[in-house]
Amino acid sequence: MSTIPAVHLGLDLGFGDVKIVADFECGEANHRQKVLRKFPTAVAYAKDGIIGNLGGDSGKTYSFNGRKYVVGASALQFRDVFSTRDINFLIHFSPLLAFAAVEGLAQEGSMGPEILQPGKKSVCLGVPLAYFHSRRSSLVEAVRACHVSGASLDFTNVEVRAQGQGILFDFMFDEDGEAIEERLNMNILIVDIGFNTVDILGVVNGRSSREWSGMIERGGISRICQQVGDYLQREFSFDLPEQSLKxxxxxREITLYGAKKDVSEVIRKAQEEYSDWLMQEVRSRWDGFLQKADRMIIAGGGAYYVRDDFAEKYPKDFLYVPEKPEYSNAMGFYKYLEAKKHAEQDVQEDHDPAVQS
Ligand SMILES: Nc1ncnc2c1ncn2[C@@H]1O[C@H](COP(=O)(O)OP(=O)(O)OP(=O)(O)O)[C@@H](O)[C@H]1O
Ligand SMILES: [Mg+2]
Known part of the structure; x- marks a missing residue:
């Protein structure tokens, strides 16, 4: 007899990539397994015909709101892949992206198809800080029940936190969602470097501060992509969409007329300029905060491109870069659900006469 597992899902619907962190308990053996997975935030209308007939992988199609779509890496092959720069895009397609993310876990075999069946599934996901108050409830509503391809993925609990807050939870809680005491009351500047935006979260005594938080729009890694794209266009008349530039x-290389071309030097230069620019932006707006802060955390996939330059400028113990920084938000959202479960258990035990006696 298979038991339907209780699943906690941390889901980060980034403008560049969807990241998911999940864990499930197999009731009897108490076995737990954690899975990290991502795919490009790309959606395109599915097209019947030529591509499909060629026998290539034109991707699986999903029916959603009366239309057929291709999602993720295979959607990148389509010319009319939808713009991912828009919060309305993310909210509209969030049920489809969430469904594809969860289904991916089942298909990979890491979780088994029972993850798609009704059961106790909780999800915590993020919304960019700037839209937290205005769009949070729309996102909760959109994701509560994801109806895709005739199937329904229902969540018993949907939580929405601000992007960047996931990184804070990732830092404050250990692998099992237990609080790390000495990290709870710190003053921290969190710099979440994404594809499109850089979200900055000021944390005062362990709590997010609206006053010290902000966003550098169009300040993400897409800036490096743009510079590299301009170079490829100028030197080789090679026009690549942003998602491919990623x-x-x-x-660090491209294939041009069948030959591999090393572009690492161009990227290194673009990366260096980007680091200098970002450090300057952060310093000019947050230096007052940083002087009194205990830590600066650099996360998001952009951390890979700037961490060495930041490490040269700031003291070693001051700067913290999580392992796999691109998953830090999703990991933190997952840990948040775990931490909530512990807190609820503690409350239950406090009220349990058997425990009190
Ligand atoms: N493992 C990696 N190695 C190298 N570069 C990476 C890696 N992971 C991510 N990146 C780069 O970092 C960029 C930002 O990644 P991230 O997943 O944080 O963006 P996002 O959350 O989708 O964007 P946004 O926060 O703007 O919505 C990616 O677009 C990619 O170029
Ligand atoms: Mg992000």
Whole structure:
């Protein structure tokens, strides 16, 4: 007999990539397993015909709101892949992206198809800080029941936190969602460097401060992509969409007429200029806060590109970069659900006469 597992999902619907961190308990053996997974935040209308007939992988299609879509890496092949720069895009497609993320866990075999069946599933996801108050409830409503391809993915609990807050939870809680005492009451500046935006969260005595938080719009890694894209256009008349440029800056090479071309030097330069620019932006707006802060945390996938330069400028113990920084928000959202579960258990035990006697 298979038991339907209780699942906690940390979901970060970034403008660049969807990241998911999940864990489930197999009732009897008390076995727990954690899975990290991501795919590009890309959605395109599915097209019947030529591409499908070629036998190539044109991707799985999903029916959503009366239309058929392709999601993730395979959507990048389509010319009319939707713009991912818009909060309305993210909210509208959040049920589809959440469904694809959870289904991916089942398909990978890491969790098994029972994850899609009704059961106790909780999800915590993030919204950019700037939209937290205005769009939080729309996102909760959108994700509560994801109806896709005739299936329904229902969550018993949907939590929405601000992006960047996930990074704080990731820092404050250990792997099992237990609080790390000495990290609870710190003053921290969190710099979440994403593809599109840089979200900055000021944390005073362990609590997010609206006054010290802000966003550098269009300040993310897309700036490096743009510079590299301009170079490829100028030198080779090679026009690549932004999502593909993301791949180029990760792999540091492109294939042009079948030949591999090393572009690491161009990327290194773009990366250096970007680090200098970002450090200057942060310093000019948050130096007053930083002087009194206990830590600066650099996270989001952008951390890979700036951490060495930041490490040169700030003391070693002051700067903290989480492991796999691109997953830090999703990991923190997951830990937040775990921490809530512990807190609820503690409250239950406090009221349990068997425990009190
Ligand atoms: N493992 C990695 N190695 C190298 N680069 C990476 C890695 N992971 C992410 N990146 C780069 O960092 C960028 C930002 O990643 P991240 O996942 O934090 O963005 P996002 O959350 O989708 O964007 P936003 O926060 O703007 O919504 C990616 O677009 C990619 O270029
Ligand atoms: Mg992000």
């Amino acid at each position: 791949d180029v800056i990760t792999k």
